[in-house]
Amino acid sequence: MSDISNNSPGGDGRQILAGAHVLLADRDANTASAVADALRDQGAAHVHTVGSAQAFLDAGRTPPPTVPRWDVAVWDTGLTGDDEALTAFLCQWHEQHPRVPLVVNEETPSTRRALAVLRGRAADMVERRDADGLVAALTRALHERPADAEPRSRVHMLVVGAHPDDVEIGAGGTIHRRADEGWDVTILTLSRGAGGGDPDERRDEAHRAAAAMGARLVMEDLPDGSITDDSHTVRTIERTVAETRPDVVLVHSDSDTHQDHRAVHRATLVACRRVPRVACYQSPSATVAYRPNRFVGLRDGDLEAKLTAINAHHSQAASRWYLEEDLLRSTARYWGRFSQARYAEPLEVIRDATPLGFFPADHV
Template structure:
């Protein structure tokens, strides 16, 4: 087995003993083998280790068709004989269309020549074809590794790096509403900025909240811009608009997420209104659900989440340690079951909802 040298960097390359069950549970897996029965057997092994979404293919044509049909594959497993002599080109073709989904190559008798071809094709690993334990371990490692999408591959795939700005009134608003979405999109290689308008003076020691807010954003793969508007009395006037415009100009987002207008908290409504004005040139503006959202909140877009996205969301909320003991809506079973509930509207176990305010350009990702 090898770990391809151009995926991940430094200490991130080999996380110690990732839990296969948790990683496989939320992942979309595509398994290809020249023998359909062998593909089915491999899929079964992955399912017994917790995988919920596994699709199989038994020819290069089926593999490519499945690749196009399914959106957002997290991992592919491919028998090297199915790829044929042009293993490197076969893998390059996959990466060009699915830059965020690593490929594990299976091989009857892994040898140096095959290893070199797999390495050149940037395979995540090369494992023996009928070794379920090796495959499960390799899949867990590949899913645990942070995705480093090569620039060339992203360009070949069409859309360039998506920029997302997420605006919230208070520290932890964004994590509670769309922490899973942020983690998933950071994994996809999106460039994510969180703009928090108030340091949250009404909810504890401001300095401590500030440190926690940065740690939480970093844990989701986002960078944080923390402004200093007054907690509890944020207005939707031109001063607030200007503060938001500053970050919009700097981040140049393709997509903005913000509080909904259907929210009982006056700060949230003010931030919603000021953001609408500040983001008048941004093609896509969607609203997320805060715990204070009203029943008029009407989502019509759902971001499917994997188990690891939900875990990352909970971890990012825990990073706001000074708040977690004092608020009912931070209870983990509520956060998890809310994501589970919204999952019924997507094709995944968990999801986070979004209300489309503006969608002026066709969007390649859900």
Template sequence: MTDSRYTILVVEDDPDAAGYMRTVLERSGMDPHVVSNPQAALALLNSKTFDLILTDIELPGMTGLELTERVKKTRPDLPIVVMTAHATLDYAVNALRLQADEFLFKPIRKPQLVEVVTRLVEQARAAARPTNIVLAIGAHPDDVEIGVGGTLAAHQAAGDQIVILTMSRGARGGAVDNRQDESLAAAELIGARLFLNDLEDTRISAGDPTVGIIEQVVAEVHPTIVYTHSSNDRHQDHVAVHRAVSVATRRVPMFACYQSPSATVDFRPNRFVSIDGFTDTKLALLASFASQAGIRDYLAPDFVLATARYWSRYGGGVYAEPLEVVRDATGLRANATSQAVGHAATSLTTPTSTTSEAEGSVLDD
């Protein structure tokens, strides 16, 4: 069975072949509409939206190749599968020249028909789906992966472009070369582009050069969504990066802040992203930072899962990552953010701070 109901236009003048395709497609959960000639097909295309066309070549009044050529002039994005019982090279070459997406020889077996239709429809839908460009910014290696590792994995699954900007190489937390290699390995796991800078660990400024570095990356990648540290954090670098990001990404439609292990009780998320199905990826991302595993308890898998389990009580699913949404001028785009950030909980009651933690002390990464 398919994941959704595809609407298929079948153009076939042989009643037996038409009946066979109708039966196969219906039993596979699809919605076939069968016509016997190209003129009827063109008329139906003017009144109804289809996901794919299956057409024979030998048809009355117009060939399937001529139909393909006419349709592709106005609907180049609509997949067309050309079928024939005459296995000749000329037919295949002409079909491909006229932009047919697939050429099938009859008789067509059920598994082949279902596979071809499903593949082409899903490819067309993926190509038509708008994508977000997600920029995740952290002060040190592993900050982003801890805060929004699951969310980034969900964005990747939705087809979004992922960019990670790390402001320092975390020299206070381990050997710089090791941390660089670990950052690259983590980025590769989710197909992210990595910008790794070398600002001084624990002494990152909220002004320049931090703002300038972020502005340069923003100008290059044109993000639609930015994730970074919260201002409610005890680590001086995290707070500085938050302030710099607030300035440098002021024209980016969506800006949200993630939770770090050093976040204070004043961290108040208003959106909770379900990461069900992406916890394994998040754990794999964190496992990339092997140099930190023995010295950072919060990287332990049970700690990570327990934290995500806790936040799910405010959103949907079993595991969630919390976000403080500072700005959302997008209304959350329908594709990635509905899947990756779709469990919006702005109407839910958020945790209330009852105590305050001391801020301003210098912390190591």
């Protein structure tokens, strides 16, 4: 491995990685040390080497005292095993450190491996021991990494539903109220509702509905009617969780007769295990075991926006009893009994781990 530094670009004194703090994992300590020297030659301020997944994750969370934060990380796939384990590990890193790009070192690059790396949202893959390639990949990753976020003052809420129109019915008024109050609200709909009509039409309806509530919409394409709570669904939800970093998540209740709703509930709880506030909205298929303990008061405008959003789902209106306006209005009026407002939407709180007083009492 002595040829690494000799082959590195920038031998003319250019400091390609000037000031960068790099976390580097490699199965072999001598290789790690040689690569670290090569990166320091390119100006890296600090290269911290580790030899295991646990040490990598620990150092990711708690950098050494001399490192203010990691700028970029390098992972050796020899430490993670098969493609599935690699993707899961990379997703874990991305979820914990969405702003620290990760470049993967691979002994024998292949399309199959590249796909696993892509699914794990890593920044790049290079052949292990290719120092030039690694420096170039790190330079690109540093150049393209997301801009540092300002400290967030806005609350981010993610609302997850199995089908188009689920979140509108369960939490449409809450979404409108919070968006109107300045929260960033993202709706994640996991299927395109092929079981209830033309998917393209339903997608357009869902976008119109999201706009009526002031929210952004992310649509995935899991199979309507047979959504599972397996790792694929969890990872699908984790992608949006990593991107939006929500403070609050709303989802279907487990007390629901629809199998998709229950599966989405369970997968979301796994994907959102680090989100401080998680609560469940009421779907028309909720059972009497649904037990709300938080009630979001709705203003007249919030209820009207909810009805507008639901009306955007034209293709469903004729065939679904639960979309009838008098039922939607009277349900909101009924739940108003439990709040200070005339209308309300109920929530079943799963977890509320924010410091006391961070939100007013009804701010889920």
